[in-house]
Amino acid sequence: xxxxxxxxxxxxxxxxxxxxxxxxxxxxxxxxxxxxxxxxxxxxxxxxxxxxxxxxxxxxxxxxxxxxxxxxxxxxxxxxxxxxxxxxxxxxxxxxxxxxxxxxxxxxxxxxxxxxxxxxxxxxxxxxxxxxxxxxxxxxxxxxxxxxxxxxxxxxxxxxxxxxxxxxxxxxxxxxxxxxxxxxxxxxxxxxxxxxxxxxxxxxxxxxxxxxxxxxxxxxxxxxxxxxxxxxxxxxxxxxxxxxxxxxxxxxxxxxxxxxxxxxxxxxxxxxxxxxxxxxxxxxxxxxxxxxxxxxxxxxxxxxxxxxxxxxxxxxxxxxxxxxxxxxx
Amino acid sequence: xxxxxxxxxxxxxxxxxxxxxxxxxxxxxxxxxxxxxxxxxxxxxxxxxxxxxxxxxxxxxxxxxxxxxxxxxxxxxxxxxxxxxxxxxxxxxxxxxxxxxxxxxxxxxxxxxxxxxxxxxxxxxxxxxxxxxxxxxxxxxxxxxxxxxxxxxxxxxxxxxxxxxxxxxxxxxxxxxxxxxxxxxxxxxxxxxxxxxxxxxxxxxxxxxxxxxxxxxxxxxxxxxxxxxxxxxxxxxxxxxxxxxxxxxxxxx
Numbered sequence: 001x002x003x004x005x006x007x008x009x010x011x012x013x014x015x016x017x018x019x020x021x022x023x024x025x026x027x028x029x030x031x032x033x034x035x036x037x038x039x040x041x042x043x044x045x046x047x048x049x050x051x052x053x054x055x056x057x058x059x060x061x062x063x064x065x066x067x068x069x070x071x072x073x074x075x076x077x078x079x080x081x082x083x084x085x086x087x088x089x090x091x092x093x094x095x096x097x098x099x100x101x102x103x104x105x106x107x108x109x110x111x112x113x114x115x116x117x118x119x120x121x122x123x124x125x126x127x128x129x130x131x132x133x134x135x136x137x138x139x140x141x142x143x144x145x146x147x148x149x150x151x152x153x154x155x156x157x158x159x160x161x162x163x164x165x166x167x168x169x170x171x172x173x174x175x176x177x178x179x180x181x182x183x184x185x186x187x188x189x190x191x192x193x194x195x196x197x198x199x200x201x202x203x204x205x206x207x208x209x210x211x212x213x214x215x216x217x218x219x220x221x222x223x224x225x226x227x228x229x230x231x232x233x234x235x236x237x238x239x240x241x242x243x244x245x246x247x248x249x250x251x252x253x254x255x256x257x258x259x260x261x262x263x264x265x266x267x268x269x270x271x272x273x274x275x276x277x278x279x280x281x282x283x284x285x286x287x288x289x290x291x292x293x294x295x296x297x298x299x300x301x302x303x304x305x306x307x308x309x310x311x312x313x314x315x316x317x318x319x320x321x322x323x324x325x326x327x328x329x
Numbered sequence: 330x331x332x333x334x335x336x337x338x339x340x341x342x343x344x345x346x347x348x349x350x351x352x353x354x355x356x357x358x359x360x361x362x363x364x365x366x367x368x369x370x371x372x373x374x375x376x377x378x379x380x381x382x383x384x385x386x387x388x389x390x391x392x393x394x395x396x397x398x399x400x401x402x403x404x405x406x407x408x409x410x411x412x413x414x415x416x417x418x419x420x421x422x423x424x425x426x427x428x429x430x431x432x433x434x435x436x437x438x439x440x441x442x443x444x445x446x447x448x449x450x451x452x453x454x455x456x457x458x459x460x461x462x463x464x465x466x467x468x469x470x471x472x473x474x475x476x477x478x479x480x481x482x483x484x485x486x487x488x489x490x491x492x493x494x495x496x497x498x499x500x501x502x503x504x505x506x507x508x509x510x511x512x513x514x515x516x517x518x519x520x521x522x523x524x525x526x527x528x529x530x531x532x533x534x535x536x537x538x539x540x541x542x543x544x545x546x547x548x549x550x551x552x553x554x555x556x557x558x559x560x561x562x563x564x565x566x567x568x569x570x571x572x573x574x575x576x577x578x579x580x581x582x
Binding site for chain 1: 379380381384385387388389391392394395396398399400402403406578580
């Protein structure tokens, strides 16, 4: 679901980024008001879970892959506004450090995965909770899983629409698409087929299992009970285990739909490389595709996961220090 | 005279770090072992010919850093930019001479080395560092000189900070104290250092300390000693692990 650079026109990227600016503004304001300095480091843990969830690629017959995002999980634990900021920071890190998702398309990726996904997922989960009157951990985890399934599908639909409108809006004199060559009749079925089945299920399982584990072992992490929030040992162990397990994500071969390189797109059925892709921006990150030159892919993947998780936790631990009038111990 | 303020602030920061570090619970791992592993890691980082080994150490240190308190993380983060930016600036010509990779590699190595030292500094007090150096059989004179130098830098820094404050207050008014200030502060600090050195020598004599750091007997209970031994052995395994990964990442295995 990470839209790379040159798949969307600069105009679309500008509109999506402009749409996200007020969302970020409101989210920052809400988080400052609702979360205390002690709770903000918890956002780092949430962002770390989301970052790791995106590293576990799940294969689909036909050669495409997908992954969980974990936006609904953070929304259920810390609220949707905090989830929006967490996923946005995780996406920024992925784009800058690992080249996953584009720089220009950062606003669009945030709109889909940091705004639509957690808010739709959280609203659905809350509605489900009210509907079935879920009180137990298992019941709430099932509601969270259901919410996350709806959330990721809503995000996938938005991504498909963004892809699909490109050939309708941007064509050259010869009638060829300048950016993403697939219109809505291709992009919507291609994106939704995977997300309605395997990827949606992966998101639901990831959200449900981790939500149940965190609520049982570290109830203070949940937004409603927060106050003396501190990462508990089981949560730390879970994060460590997930970091060591990320190479399983490498078992899925192939590239996710809509994430091909400009040299691959012609062979996917388009028949040509759109001009906007051939001559678009090319940002080279420090650890492209979560790999380290000279090391096996699995080791590079673990190192990338460790660096990503550590940086996210450090960033969110440092954020409360900027606040005045509150001390952090 | 105002140029002295950053120095004073830096010295006050050293004193704060010492105080904060002394408050934290003592680690089971011997400081000497920590020093050896840190020095070995920095040496291997400087010897490495590719980014793989450096990235591994950066990942490990970032994870260790993420487990620290926000205040400690902030102190580490504040120490990083100056040496890293200086290195990047010094290596900038390499980009124009057609070797941009060199700039990235050297800057990354400096970042890694400073990060290793900054995290070590957060884990150990100065007392533990000197104890560790003595345990490594460094000549006692060297350890004593290092120890007293750092302590006196802090003490004299605080002293000169107070004089500076007094002089700054007297500057209000007609009389110009500006010219007298720097020489006066330095001269007074020098005289004070002589007095303090004399007092230090007398204190050493009174306590029968001739500058030789003796190893303290381990008074911990047998159960705690076992835990210490296990922790030290586990930490010592990092050394061969570092060497193995270094040779592997350099393609020497």
